[in-house]
Amino acid sequence: MAQSPADSSAIRATAMDYVEGWYQGNAERMARALHPELVKRIVVRDTATGRTMVQGMGASVLVNSTRHGYGKETPKERQQKEVTVLDIFENAASVKAIMAEWIDYMQVAKVDGRWVIVNVLWERKP
Numbered sequence: 837m838a839q840s841p842a843d844s845s846a847i848r849a850t851a852m853d854y855v856e857g858w859y860q861g862n863a864e865r866m867a868r869a870l871h872p873e874l875v876k877r878i879v880v881r882d883t884a885t886g887r888t889m890v891q892g893m894g895a896s897v898l899v900n901s902t903r904h905g906y907g908k909e910t911p912k913e914r915q916q917k918e919v920t921v922l923d924i925f926e927n928a929a930s931v932k933a934i935m936a937e938w939i940d941y942m943q944v945a946k947v948d949g950r951w952v953i954v955n956v957l958w959e960r961k962p
Contacts, residue, residue: 843929843951844921847944850951851919851931854942858907858935859915866902869953870895871945876956910936937961 850869857865874895881888901907918934927946931953932939943955 843924843946846951847921847924847929847931848919850944850953851921851933851942852917854940854953855917855919855933855935858902859910859917861902861905861908863899863903867895867899870898871947871952871954874898874952874954874956876940876958878958878960 853865853869857863857869872895875892876894876898877890877892879888880891914936916934916936920932922930922932924930929944929951931942931944933942938958938960940956940958942953944951945954947954
């Protein structure tokens with residue numbers, strides 16, 4: 837199955853729902869972008885042991901953080917919303933989003949005819 841321009845647009849729209857939903861504090865828009873079983877992960881250093889570990893959050897935490905308006909704390913002039921669709925194959929896609937404080941690498945899947953984010957690996961900017 838070849839990717840269509842409609843798929844490319846839908847994937848980009850999903851990523852923008854995530855990015856702009858965060859900045860706007862729009863929990864409904866964020867929830868629309870996410871698969872309910874999403875996992876968002878970051879590699880961090882444990883300050884007590886000095887070892888690295890993987891820290892994760894699920895869709896409900898991300899939606900709730902959006903609802904609390906944490907993204908609205910970033911002034912409009914500092915908000916970055918750079919979304920790049922890196923690859924699409926069949927019902928899977930890879931997307932990079934550059935935001936003010938971090939970069940997200942998203943895995944997006946077409947589930948029941950709708951593109952949703954299923955995994956995110958992210959890194960804070962220095």
